[in-house]
Amino acid sequence: MTQSFDTYFEQQRDKHLRELFEFLRFPSISTQPEHAQDVAACAEFLSDKMRNIGFENVSLMPTKGHPVVYGDWLHAEGKPTVLVYGHYDVQPVDPVELWDSAPFEPEIRDGKLYARGASDDKGQVFMHLKAFEALFETNGELPVNVKFCFEGEEEIGSLNLPEFVRQHQELLAADIVVISDTTMLGPDMPSICYGLRGLAGLQVDVKGAKGDLHSGLYGGAIQNPLHALVHILDSMHNDDGSVAVEGFYNSVTDLTPDERSAYATLGSNDAELMKELDVPALYGEAGYTPRERIWGRPTLEINGVYGGYQGEGTKTVIPSEAHAKITCRLVPAQDPDDILDKVEAHVQKHTRPGVKSTVIKTDRGNAYLTPFNHPAIQLAAESYAKAYGKPASFSRMGGSIPVVDTFSSVLNTPVVLMGFGLESENFHAPNEHFTLSNFDRGLRTLCYYWLGLEDALR
Amino acid sequence: MTQSFDTYFEQQRDKHLRELFEFLRFPSISTQPEHAQDVAACAEFLSDKMRNIGFENVSLMPTKGHPVVYGDWLHAEGKPTVLVYGHYDVQPVDPVELWDSAPFEPEIRDGKLYARGASDDKGQVFMHLKAFEALFETNGELPVNVKFCFEGEEEIGSLNLPEFVRQHQELLAADIVVISDTTMLGPDMPSICYGLRGLAGLQVDVKGAKGDLHSGLYGGAIQNPLHALVHILDSMHNDDGSVAVEGFYNSVTDLTPDERSAYATLGSNDAELMKELDVPALYGEAGYTPRERIWGRPTLEINGVYGGYQGEGTKTVIPSEAHAKITCRLVPAQDPDDILDKVEAHVQKHTRPGVKSTVIKTDRGNAYLTPFNHPAIQLAAESYAKAYGKPASFSRMGGSIPVVDTFSSVLNTPVVLMGFGLESENFHAPNEHFTLSNFDRGLRTLCYYWLGLEDALR
Numbered sequence: 053m054t055q056s057f058d059t060y061f062e063q064q065r066d067k068h069l070r071e072l073f074e075f076l077r078f079p080s081i082s083t084q085p086e087h088a089q090d091v092a093a094c095a096e097f098l099s100d101k102m103r104n105i106g107f108e109n110v111s112l113m114p115t116k117g118h119p120v121v122y123g124d125w126l127h128a129e130g131k132p133t134v135l136v137y138g139h140y141d142v143q144p145v146d147p148v149e150l151w152d153s154a155p156f157e158p159e160i161r162d163g164k165l166y167a168r169g170a171s172d173d174k175g176q177v178f179m180h181l182k183a184f185e186a187l188f189e190t191n192g193e194l195p196v197n198v199k200f201c202f203e204g205e206e207e208i209g210s211l212n213l214p215e216f217v218r219q220h221q222e223l224l225a226a227d228i229v230v231i232s233d234t235t236m237l238g239p240d241m242p243s244i245c246y247g248l249r250g251l252a253g254l255q256v257d258v259k260g261a262k263g264d265l266h267s268g269l270y271g272g273a274i275q276n277p278l279h280a281l282v283h284i285l286d287s288m289h290n291d292d293g294s295v296a297v298e299g300f301y302n303s304v305t306d307l308t309p310d311e312r313s314a315y316a317t318l319g320s321n322d323a324e325l326m327k328e329l330d331v332p333a334l335y336g337e338a339g340y341t342p343r344e345r346i347w348g349r350p351t352l353e354i355n356g357v358y359g360g361y362q363g364e365g366t367k368t369v370i371p372s373e374a375h376a377k378i379t380c381r382l383v384p385a386q387d388p389d390d391i392l393d394k395v396e397a398h399v400q401k402h403t404r405p406g407v408k409s410t411v412i413k414t415d416r417g418n419a420y421l422t423p424f425n426h427p428a429i430q431l432a433a434e435s436y437a438k439a440y441g442k443p444a445s446f447s448r449m450g451g452s453i454p455v456v457d458t459f460s461s462v463l464n465t466p467v468v469l470m471g472f473g474l475e476s477e478n479f480h481a482p483n484e485h486f487t488l489s490n491f492d493r494g495l496r497t498l499c500y501y502w503l504g505l506e507d508a509l510r
Numbered sequence: 511m512t513q514s515f516d517t518y519f520e521q522q523r524d525k526h527l528r529e530l531f532e533f534l535r536f537p538s539i540s541t542q543p544e545h546a547q548d549v550a551a552c553a554e555f556l557s558d559k560m561r562n563i564g565f566e567n568v569s570l571m572p573t574k575g576h577p578v579v580y581g582d583w584l585h586a587e588g589k590p591t592v593l594v595y596g597h598y599d600v601q602p603v604d605p606v607e608l609w610d611s612a613p614f615e616p617e618i619r620d621g622k623l624y625a626r627g628a629s630d631d632k633g634q635v636f637m638h639l640k641a642f643e644a645l646f647e648t649n650g651e652l653p654v655n656v657k658f659c660f661e662g663e664e665e666i667g668s669l670n671l672p673e674f675v676r677q678h679q680e681l682l683a684a685d686i687v688v689i690s691d692t693t694m695l696g697p698d699m700p701s702i703c704y705g706l707r708g709l710a711g712l713q714v715d716v717k718g719a720k721g722d723l724h725s726g727l728y729g730g731a732i733q734n735p736l737h738a739l740v741h742i743l744d745s746m747h748n749d750d751g752s753v754a755v756e757g758f759y760n761s762v763t764d765l766t767p768d769e770r771s772a773y774a775t776l777g778s779n780d781a782e783l784m785k786e787l788d789v790p791a792l793y794g795e796a797g798y799t800p801r802e803r804i805w806g807r808p809t810l811e812i813n814g815v816y817g818g819y820q821g822e823g824t825k826t827v828i829p830s831e832a833h834a835k836i837t838c839r840l841v842p843a844q845d846p847d848d849i850l851d852k853v854e855a856h857v858q859k860h861t862r863p864g865v866k867s868t869v870i871k872t873d874r875g876n877a878y879l880t881p882f883n884h885p886a887i888q889l890a891a892e893s894y895a896k897a898y899g900k901p902a903s904f905s906r907m908g909g910s911i912p913v914v915d916t917f918s919s920v921l922n923t924p925v926v927l928m929g930f931g932l933e934s935e936n937f938h939a940p941n942e943h944f945t946l947s948n949f950d951r952g953l954r955t956l957c958y959y960w961l962g963l964e965d966a967l968r
Contacts, residue, residue: 209824235727249726253824261787267811268707268909269933271839272803273783275793278812279747286744289737325731329719335733335864345730353725354736355827356818361835366711366873368837368910369813377819379826381729406793415824451726452826475727 056190057499061182061492069165071101072178073158075140076167082118082141083208091118091204094140098177098202099123105185107200113220115212118204122223125184126197131506133197135226135463137455138177138233139206142169143480150482163488170486172479176232176472177202179491183498195503199226206233206455214458221462227509228428229459230501232494234449234471237318239487242436242497245469246424247347247448248456250382252391253415256284256399258359258374260407267368274370275406278359281374284409287402288352288378288395292338295352295380297398300391305384305421307348315343318445328476347448351381352395379415381450388416417454420467428468431508435500436470439493470501514648515957519640519950527623529559530636531616533598534625540576540599541666549576549662552598556635556660557581563643565658571678573670576662580681583642584655589964591655593684595917596635596691597664600627601938608940621946628944630937634690634930635660637949641956653961657684664691664913672916679920685967686886687917688959690952692907692929695776697945700894700955703927704880704887705805705906706914708840710849711873714742714857716817716832718865723828732828733864736817739832742867745860746810746836746853750796753810753838755856758849763842763879765806773801776903786934805906809839810853837873839908846874875912878925886926889966893958894928897951928959 061068078094081087092112098121099110107123118141126133145155145168153159158167165175180200187194201224203213217224237243260277261270290296307315322334322342336345345351359374361367380391396411403409422429424446436444449469456467472494478484519526536552539545553576557568560581568581576599584591603613603626611617616625623633638658645652659682661671675682695701718735719728748754765773780792780800794803803809817832819825838849854869861867880887882904894902907927914925930952936942 251726251826253826261789263939265787266909266938267809267813267837268709268839268907270787270804271811271908272794272807272809273792273800274787274789275791276811278815279743282740282743282812282815283747285737285740289741329723329728329732331719331732331864332866333733333864334731335862336730342731346728349730351725351730353729353734353826353828354740354818355725355825356820356829357736357740357832358816358820360812360814362814362816362833366835366837367813368709368711368811370811371814374815375820377824379725379824381726404793406789406791408790449726450729451724480724481721 057186058496060186060190061495068182072175075174075178076158076169077156079156080141080169080204081144082205084144091141095119095121095204098140101181102200105181106188113216115205115216117212120204120216121202122200124199125194128194128197131196132227132509133199133225134505135199135201135224135229135459135465136180137201137229137231137459138180139173139203140177141204141207142174143172143207147482152483160488164485165488165491166483166485168484170484171473171477172484173206173233175486175491179472179494179498180232183495183502186495186499187502196505199224210455213455217458217462224463226463226465229463229465229467230470231453231456231467232470232472233453234469235473235475236471236490237445237447239474239489240440242440242442242444243447244429244432244436244444245449245471246429246446247421248419249350249450249452250386250388250419251415251417251452251454252380252382252388254378254392254395255412255414256281256376256378257410257412258284258403258407259372259410260370261372264372265370267370270370275404276370277374277407278371280404280407281357281359281376283404284399284402285354285357285376288398293335294337295350297352297394299394300350300352303385303387303390304350307344311348312344314446315341315347318343346450348383350383350386352378353381354378381452382419384419384421386419388418392416417452418457420456420460422466422468426466427508428466428505431504432468432470432501435497435504438500439497470497515644516954518644518648519953526640530633533632533636534616534627535614537614538599538627538662539602540663542602549599553577553579553662556598559639560658563639564646571674573663573674575670578662578674579660580658582657583652586652586655589654590685590967591657591683592963593657593659593682593687593917593921593923594638595659595687595689595913596638597631597661598635599662599665600632601630601665605940610941618946622943623946623949624941624943626942628942629931629935630942631664631691633944633949637930637952637956638690641953641960644953644957645960654963657682668913671913675916675920682921684921684923687921687923687925688928689911689914689925690928690930691911692927693931693933694929694948695903695905697932697947698898700898700900700902701905702887702890702894702902703905703907703929704882706878707808707908707910708844708846708877708915709873709875709910709912710838710840710846712836712850712853713870713872714739714834714836715868715870716742716861716865717830717868718828719830722830725826725828728828733862734828735832735865736829738862738865739815739817739834741862742857742860743812743815743834746856751793752795753808755810755852757852758808758810761843761845761848762808765802769806770802772904773799773805776801804908806841808841808844810836811839812836839910840877842877842879844877846876850874875910876915878914878918880924880926884924885966886924886963889962890926890928890959893955893962896958897955928955
């Protein structure tokens with residue numbers, strides 16, 4: 053059995069890559085209205101592929117934005133049903149002049165496939181199609197019931213997916229959800245992501261005088277909104293790197309001693325990280341390693357600050373307004389609304405006299421954590437181990453995938469994150485690429501997984 | 511004698527306003543290359559006017575930028591020589607849609623003349639021409655030797671004037687310099703400005719990782735340049751509103767008890783200021799009134815902050831860079847270079863680990879203070895008192911006019927600031943205007959001044 057899909061992947065590799073190239077050539081940039089036709093064409097391409105492999109009920113299901121591509125194969129009677137989620141839309145390509153090859157002209161260099169979407173997420177979506185195709189071809193049928201849900205709006209925040217999932221609970225019902233849109237720890241370090249951070253986003257607006265003022269004629273006598281803003285923002289962190297917002301850590305589920313020792317066995321990647329990012333030192337909350345901070349500790353990050361003059365040279369202005377954009381990454385069991393309330397209270401408390409602060413709450417997403425003793429998670433680890441020839445680690449990820457919580461809570465289903473990307477693969481940046489050794493081994497990992505799932509869940 | 515110029519101004523008023531309208535119609539915006547021809551045409555107009563009145567050696571003297579309009583009348587043998595400085599260039603007019611009448615179509619409404627440059631500074635330059643014209647017409651000659659130096663680059667920082675003054679020291683040599691480009695305390699509050707603040711400008715650049723980072727994948731483990739920047743910036747002020755940069759106040763010449771009590775007699779304008787600016791409270795260095803803070807205390811103002819995402823919605827980015835623009839207003843005897851060094855040291859000292867800060871020093875200008883017992887200043891006060899029918903106050907101004915220090919130090923001459931503008935007249939903003947009662951009384955003030963100068967300086 054193993055032999056058969058292995059041989060199939062070897063024989064078909066060139067053909068598979070050619071097909072993946074076709075998929076990657078669609079500039080399916082969801083955020084740019086001028087690419088709406090490309091997004092639609094890409095969805096059509098994907099649904100054609102699904103039909104050709106043998107999936108049924110394939111359709112472009114409308115949302116208020118770009119369509120969801122659905123398809124299923126439900127003839128494995130008495131066996132588990134899996135929902136596979138991914139996305140066929142991609143990020144914009146700017147600044148395009150920093151790409152070494154055209155973003156929508158896929159090119160293989162040094163064992164890496166370069167193209168926008170290669171890793172995030174078309175390459176990984178494509179692997180799911182080809183893993184099931186291999187099982188069909190070598191087995192005549194699939195070992196599980198399969199439902200695909202591929203969305204076209206992940207890169208614009210999955211605006212319409214929660215509503216879609218709620219409206220189609222029955223259609224999407226499954227025993228487990230599998231998502232391949234995360235990263236492994238390294239090119240040769242298979243790992244299962246069992247936790248994601250949540251998100252709470254807000255904007256702070258500070259308003260001073262009714263218009264911009266001359267800093268000579270008024271400077272010294274009124275509160276400068278930029279001074280007030282930097283005071284508010286600086287007050288949000290303590291000197292030890294922890295967040296100073298009152299009650300911020302109240303409901304945090306701390307990392308367990310087991311988790312911390314498991315992470316410790318991975319060894320430090322601090323030196324590597326410093327080199328990759330070209331920074332003289334790492335920095336963060338005292339008492340935790342950088343990896344623990346990213347995976348298991350909440351943060352408050354300022355994502356943007358703006359106010360006053362930004363041009364060449366000097367303008368002696370006291371601006372009327374100043375602004376900041378902030379996102380907090382949350383861990384279980386922090387509640388985004390509670391955190392937003394606490395940050396808002398902090399902003400008001402630290403607003404100096406003479407200006408007015410307003411908080412606009414913009415983003416909310418729960419953290420997600422699957423216990424790593426769940427059999428569907430354990431099986432994922434075993435499948436990676438078989439394909440990569442070494443044991444898989446359990447990791448978390450510092451990012452947020454809000455749809456994970458949506459699937460988990462609306463469908464009441466565990467979500468298994470089987471990612472094959474690498475953090476160094478430039479998602480959202482120029483020269484995005486996908487490491488083909490992970491494409492090859494990932495295809496096999498998925499086959500092992502589907503073949504073992506019935507036994508694991510029994 | 512008095513009667514004669516008074517009558518002359520009454521008879522000629524309509525004609526004078528028509529001529530001023532012509533002067534104001536030139537869109538002599540020095541900062542916009544597309545208006546270079548307008549600036550040149552305006553300089554020609556001004557030199558023609560000077561010639562027609564009887565001035566000699568009138569010429570457009572070239573600089574690397576726009577020309578200086580020079581002219582003189584040097585036949586008052588044995589009498590003082592005065593250099594009158596002003597500028598014929600104006601600020602841009604954006605946002606033009608906020609003007610109630612076209613910026614270069616002068617219009618009188620409610621006793622105010624609306625046009626770009628009406629008050630800053632064409633209106634005041636024109637008054638000097640007409641005051642001397644009146645003395646010529648009623649007297650046949652002038653009571654002083656006069657040199658005009660009208661520049662076309664004041665609104666772009668008098669880029670070439672210091673070099674021009676150094677190169678033409680002999681030509682410009684005078685007993686006193688008179689500048690009419692400042693404001694009075696109120697429409698009916700004649701005042702002599704005897705002090706200006708200096709300026710020290712810089713930019714702070716904070717650099718973190720080599721590129722923008724995903725705040726989920728890296729947030730918590732590295733120093734966010736925006737966090738580092740707001741920490742640096744907030745550390746620059748103490749809670750009591752004073753500047754926290756070490757040594758910032760070391761060489762400050764404090765306000766004298768005489769000055770403070772003179773200012774106190776002007777009464778508080780706090781309520782008025784709060785209403786004008788629409789702020790809930792004034793704010794500034796403890797221990798000083800708002801007026802004292804603006805006129806006589808140094809400040810450190812952040813004029814701009816920028817870094818990271820500024821668009822709609824949210825972007826979960828840890829930016830690679832963050833920036834701030836800062837200007838300090840200086841008082842005697844602070845040295846701009848010394849202050850810039852101190853701020854730079856402060857920035858470095860408060861830069862947290864994991865990022866690199868750089869300071870670019872951009873602006874330097876000394877503060878200026880004329881002792882108010884100088885006879886040329888005392889005469890100015892008496893001249894205002896005669897024309898306005900009430901005693902003039904001595905005031906300072908919080909702004910900076912770097913050329914004042916240039917004239918004073920290069921020509922070794924006292925500078926008398928006889929301004930007829932009002933702070934409420936929207937210089938640099940839409941609906942700039944000039945209050946015509948100050949035009950009328952200002953013309954008379956100038957005549958009294960020139961007629962009295964020989965005696966005063968004797």
